[in-house]
Amino acid sequence: MKNENKHIDFIDLIGKYLAKEATSEEINMLEKWVKKDPENKKTFHDLKQTWMLSNAGHIDEQINLNAEWDQLNSTIFGEEEYTDDLPSDTVNFNYNKFLKMAAIIVIFLTAGYFLFYLISNPSTEQLVAGNSVVSTTLTDGTEVTLNHNSILKYPKIFASNIRTVQLQGDAYFDVTHDLSKPFVIRTKNIQIEVLGTSFYINAKVEQPTVDVIVHTGKVAIIGDKEEKLFLTAGEKGTFNKSNGQLIKKENRDQNFISWKTRQLIFNNESLVNVVGKLNQTYHSNITIDNPDIYNCLLTATFEEQSLEIILEVLQETFDLIIEQKDGKILITGNGCE
Numbered sequence: 001m002k003n004e005n006k007h008i009d010f011i012d013l014i015g016k017y018l019a020k021e022a023t024s025e026e027i028n029m030l031e032k033w034v035k036k037d038p039e040n041k042k043t044f045h046d047l048k049q050t051w052m053l054s055n056a057g058h059i060d061e062q063i064n065l066n067a068e069w070d071q072l073n074s075t076i077f078g079e080e081e082y083t084d085d086l087p088s089d090t091v092n093f094n095y096n097k098f099l100k101m102a103a104i105i106v107i108f109l110t111a112g113y114f115l116f117y118l119i120s121n122p123s124t125e126q127l128v129a130g131n132s133v134v135s136t137t138l139t140d141g142t143e144v145t146l147n148h149n150s151i152l153k154y155p156k157i158f159a160s161n162i163r164t165v166q167l168q169g170d171a172y173f174d175v176t177h178d179l180s181k182p183f184v185i186r187t188k189n190i191q192i193e194v195l196g197t198s199f200y201i202n203a204k205v206e207q208p209t210v211d212v213i214v215h216t217g218k219v220a221i222i223g224d225k226e227e228k229l230f231l232t233a234g235e236k237g238t239f240n241k242s243n244g245q246l247i248k249k250e251n252r253d254q255n256f257i258s259w260k261t262r263q264l265i266f267n268n269e270s271l272v273n274v275v276g277k278l279n280q281t282y283h284s285n286i287t288i289d290n291p292d293i294y295n296c297l298l299t300a301t302f303e304e305q306s307l308e309i310i311l312e313v314l315q316e317t318f319d320l321i322i323e324q325k326d327g328k329i330l331i332t333g334n335g336c337e
Contacts, residue, residue, distance in 0.1 A: 141176035
């Protein structure tokens with residue numbers, strides 16, 4: 001086949017077309033490519049022939065390959081047909097033995113990469129969280145909650161031996177246990193492997209680290225140096241993007257998934273840390289205008305309260321002045337005894 005490199009991008013496109021996954025724009029592009037060059041046309045029909053022949057053995061009685069061929073042709077080329085490659089008579093079941101052998105040869109020698117596309121590239125879904133928290137349940141029962149501005153990519157159907165997803169941003173996973181099929185989350189910098197557990201991953205692009213906090217069960221973090229770090233419930237793993245170092249320590253932030261639960265627990269927490277957690281939870285822009293009130297200590301629990309109510313509590317507790325200005329919430333006050 002001449003100029004084979006010209007066809008490589010279109011081989012995948014042909015695969016998408018026959019798998020009924022091509023868009024109308026992609027079909028138009030494919031049609032123009034086929035009509036542009038007789039060799040392109042032959043490549044397309046060779047792969048269509050492979051597709052038809054590889055399914056011939058599934059028919060019990062008689063098949064009319066030309067009828068199937070014409071039907072497939074008409075969906076993309078209308079009246080323009082390409083029938084010289086097949087016998088004109090109906091093919092019976094006995095003759096299918098020969099066709100099966102021919103199909104195997106054609107599959108491996110002519111279009112192996114085409115069938116590989118169909119088998120090894122299952123359709124993927126994409127869940128996007130814009131300015132809100134969104135949740136989904138995967139086909140294995142795993143529950144995923146995405147924080148703001150996060151993206152999850154996952155297959156419609158998991159492979160037989162592994163469950164792999166890709167994460168950009170931060171999310172909470174509650175993975176269904178399956179000893180025979182590990183669950184793998186891939187981010188830009190690290191890979192997390194689990195069997196069945198719940199945990200939080202913060203893989204935001206703009207921050208210098210990737211953090212993993214285990215809620216229940218056990219996870220393994222694999223860094224770019226293939227180093228493995230195991231974490232159990234109550235532990236936090238941190239991957240440093242600049243030097244590739246993995247560090248494990250106890251998780252002391254009991255509000256690490258407050259953005260999901262809307263539950264906040266503060267026990268003698270400084271006001272500056274309280275404000276930081278409020279900004280993370282409610283995606284707000286609160287600043288303290290007077291450093292003298294940074295260390296005002298708060299002990300309180302909030303269950304699914306609005307940001308406005310929490311700010312009112314802070315205002316009354318510490319005699320603060322809270323006002324909105326230029327899209328920000330400013331906190332001022334005289335200090336705490």
